Amino acid sequence: MFSRFKYTEYPKSIRKQMIERDKKNPEKGRKKKRSAAKIVLAVLLCLFVLLILLFCFLMLRSRRNIHPNEALNLNTDSIGVDDDTAPVVYDNGRIVEYKGERYEFNENIVSVALLGVDKENLGLDYGVVGTGGQADTIALALYDTSTGNIKVAVIPRDTMAEINTYDTAGGFLDIKEGQICLSYAYGDGRESSCENTIRSINRLMLGVPVDYYLAMDLDGIPALNDAVGGVTLTCLETYGRFTEGETVTLMGEDADAYVRDRDMSKLDSDSSRRARQKQYMESFIDKALSQIKKNFTLVTKLYNQAMNYTVTDISLDKVTYLASTAISKDVGVRDYVTVPGEYVQGEKLAEYHVDRTALFEMILSLYYTKL
Structure with missing residues (x-):
């Protein structure tokens, strides 16, 4: 699932610059890649630290401020079309009817995109857009502030998704289908890379919101x-x-x-x-x-x-005030799931194709409560 570094995995517009860069600095080009397991652990460790801090913050905020990027707009096109089980969506997805059941979006859930980046230090090499690394590990941590329960949804790096592409100067080019890990490469290796990856995650996850992001390198x-x-x-x-x-x-x-x-x-x-x-x-x-x-x-x-070792849009001032009730809460990871789909051999690289109907049903189980 985790491929080795290849120039061909990066946009054509930056390959030449990367090759020239590594000719001038061969030691940088030969740096050993970290294992997939280390990336996963780094992200999970940071997940726990972040969510404990985030919980302390959220306990002291009004509920209306929990979702800074709130923009639920559930897209169920093509779901259930073949067997007449298409869901009925109300209020942009806050209420959903599916297979005789009625569901309500859980407003208590806070979602954090967790990105494990295949670099020792976050950012660009020599200022070249596209050299900020790839998101080799992508996961959504879904935290229910009413119960303390955490669920983690893993998105395979090779998942085919819609990606905003940019030139080396940062100018928008087009929206293309590609491995979702590449979405991180189209940015500054820090904030704009995270934002571009969130954009692709939001499209992949049928429009459910992503509230925060955290990207982590491999030395933590x-x-x-x-x-x-x-x-x-x-x-x-x-x-x-x-x-x-x-x-x-x-x-x-x-x-x-x-x-x-x-x-x-x-x-x-x-x-x-x-x-x-x-x-x-x-x-x-x-x-x-x-x-x-x-x-x-x-x-x-x-x-x-x-x-x-990270870049995140959750700042320290958001966790200054700590509540003892946050620590006494039964916070814990209750479930790990993987976005459903299958691997196929693409023209050059492995591709993970998502089963949209199964994904929709997974989203119902993660984000919704049955009425």
């Missing part, structure tokens, strides 16, 4: 791990420096190794690695919550650590 794992005093867990398997059944406190690069490394000689090595990632995330959340309850200033520390 050890720092966030150590900011909570390390993570203690019982090793699930024996490999490398770890022994099954042994209780360890992961510090620094050990945390990265525990969730990233795998035994390539084993057929099921990726599934066992995913189990370790899930275990680590749960342990990290427990440790962070326990530390925050003891010392609220850790929230600011975690925020500052995360901001060294």
Whole structure:
């Protein structure tokens, strides 16, 4: 799913500049790419830190201000056309009737687009638009402020979506279909790249709003791990420096190794690695919550650590006031889902084609409540 860096994955208009850049600076062109697993973990760690902070902020705001980018405009064209089950949409999607059921959009949900960028430092190389990297990991964190429940919807990087394209000077060219990971490349590698990716996500997700964004580079794992005093867990398997059944406190690069490394000689090595990632995330959340309850200033520390590796439109002033009720809330990730579809071999690269009807039904389950 995660392909290696290729000039051909970038817009034609910038390939020549990138090739010339790397000829002048060969070491930059040869920098080792981070693994997909590390990108995923970095995003998930930052997800937890961000959502704890965001919850504290939202608890003290009026409900009408929860959605800064509120613009629900559900687009159900082509859904159910073939079998006469087309949904009926009212008030731009706030009420939906589908297959004999009636649904209402959950106004308590706050959505955050989480982007794992395949670069060590966010931004452009040599000021060239298009060199800001790709969004190798894309996920939507859906946070229900009334319950504390978090659901994560993963969007495969190769998902085919409508993308706004721009020239190297930033001038708009056209809207084209392409892998959604490329939407990030058409921007400054920071804010405008995030905004362009959100634009593509919004179209893909049939018009449901995205309230905030957070993009993270790949160097934040050890720092966030150590900011909570390390993570203690019982090793699930024996490999490398770890022994099954042994209780360890992961510090620094050990945390990265525990969730990233795998035994390539084993057929099921990726599934066992995913189990370790899930275990680590749960342990990290427990440790962070326990530390925050003891010392609220850790929230600011975690925020500052995360901001060294991220760009987001959620500023520190939004989380200055902390409420004890936020920490006592049963905040937790309740579900992980993937946008439904299938991989096909494109003309040059793998393409993930979304099943729009299944996607619509997933959106109903994530964003709506049955009346």
